[in-house]
Amino acid sequence: MAIPAGITGAAWLLRTVIDARDLTTEVAMVYLAGVLLVASRRSWGPAVAAVLASVATYNFFFVPPFYTFHVADPKFLITFGVMLAVGLTVSTLAVRLQRQADSARERERRTAALFAMTREFAVETSADEVARTLAAHARTLLDCEAQVLMQGPNGDLHPCPSGAPAVDDNELPAAQWAFHYHKPAGHGTPTLPGSSHLWLPLLGARGPLGVLGVQLSARGASLAPSQRELLETYVAQAGLALERVVLAEESARATVAAETERTRSALLSAISHDVRTPLASISGAAATLLEDRASVDESTRRELLQTIWDESESLARLVADLLDLTRLETGTLVARKEPCPMEEIIASAMERMERRLAGRQVRTDLPDEVVVAPVDPVLMEQVLGELLENAVRYSPDTSPIDVVLRREGDLVALQVEDRGPGIAPGEEEAIFDRFYRGAGSAGARGTGLGLTVCRAIVHAHAGRISASNRAAGGAVFRVEIPADAGPGTDRLSPAGAAL
Amino acid sequence: MSPHRPASEHPPGVLVVEDDRRLRATLKAALAAHGFAVTDAASGEEALALAKERAHDVVVLDLALPGIDGIEVARRLRAWSTVPILVLSARGQEQSKVQLLDAGADDYLTKPFGTNELVARLRALLRRAGRGDADPTAAMLIIGPLHIDRAERRVHLDGEEVRLTPTEYDLLAALAKNAGRTVTHRRLLAEVWKDRSEEHAGRLRVYMTYLRRKLERAGRPRLLTTQAGVGYRLNAE
Incomplete structure (x- = not known):
């Protein structure tokens, strides 16, 4: 009402200053300007009230007889009519304009929110991530708790890690209804309206994938149509994103299955x-020994027995490698990582390989500091043992072998270097594959699994194993594992020093 | 051979506990060929009954047995007998090895193994049994080139004094008391740090590394053997 009062004041001033009794038309113009001002800036209700108030004050103060609502001259009724009509028309137009601007702004905001969400969906690769994003956006949109339930492998709905508090068990019927009948349920719907959440199904092309629940009961206001609309758009987009993620996961699984089948055969x-x-060698040698003792001389007999021994050893190694590999790949063999000085692993691997290394010069190059890394000592010893075995097998009998340990930033690097023919170009990766035998390994008997086992073990330590050649000739096998130890090692040095 | 039991008087008696018939027969033949008097048992129950019936000089025990397993056999045997026990186990059973050693087994051998190695290990066990464990009250422990003066807490290697920190000394003393036997991580932690959990195994490993650096030099036979995932041994021979 400030504006009608202002206009009245301005008009009063005008009449006092000019002091002319017949200025009613000019005063009417001033009023009209005020009405325009009011109508263009207010929403419709107050604008109409302001227009009516303006007409009333104009009548009271400026239309003879003054200071009454009585109108002597009927021509003023026309003035009133025009003022009213102009005021109402302008305010209607202004309000409509205002609404259009508001809705454009709102649309823009919604589009931006939706765009932000779909952009997040596009880069997300897991259903949990999509669910988390959807819940976060719904929370921002409605300013209340939101929660996504996904269908688990056994068909039941389970909450996704979204940072929201766990859903009450009483909410589950509504969630399940929404999921099974592909329709909203719960708060604000005819189905189970007593629920505190509104549940909306997340639909993919092949059926529901989950449900979104928004805790509307905790919110004062009910859902505005635009919010409801945007929420439904969110849900539709999330459904598509989920479908994409699920399909990608399925196709990845199918690829793995096919790959597994291929490698298995x-x-x-x-x-x-x-x-x-080896079995043929063993049974052949044994048969010869059993058959006719007389015809086999002592040295042949020894040779046959040696064959049986060697071949059974190689079979034992093959079985052990296969077992390890299977257990590593199926996850039954887990690396039990503990902070271990790498030096100790080198020492114990060399001890275990003592007979194999007989006659070889093995030079160890260790840093002065004790290098500790989180490793499974048994498995890591096996890796080093296998690398030493390889070095012995593929290098001349008297050539030295170097074992080098280094701490390189966040990594612990362990290298085994030999003076053999090295690795043929292009085979650096392939030698870690199952049953792959390098060009240089003709005649050498290994299981063809040793390096594959090594790689699996090193991977279980989040490390890397690689092969290359020394500049001066010979192969270099390098194992890199993160030195970053768990809390175990962090405690190690200070506690150790204090003892 | 044991000084108390010259081989000429009577061959050392070994009790072989193995459920696989073929492996049992092989072990029996191999050990007999190396001068042992072999008794065999196909199960833990049978082994315990045989052990009560007659004293053996050493027991070869398979870890995986039907009925009561190797660990339980070792535990029950230890309740009343000090007979040395050698356990046969498969690779990857480190946890069982630890349990076995804690249950009182003296040594273990991982399958597959050569007969020579088995015989060497059995002889080592017999030798130590004949000599008796290091006298826990003796002030001076002599293990190969290593002289440990427990009254003075001083260590000499080949006549030369080795300076050890108190923790390193305690660790060496704990290993020396059981020279020739694998001492599990758990036991070392309990003895040196009075620590019943295995939480501080990392600390033990680092101290072992320090100890190894001080006691072992290039070109010398190893004094300390690491049994990955199981424990440590101070070599007696």
């Missing part, structure tokens, strides 16, 4: 070869 044929060869 390759493995089987390779194993049957690697098992049959």
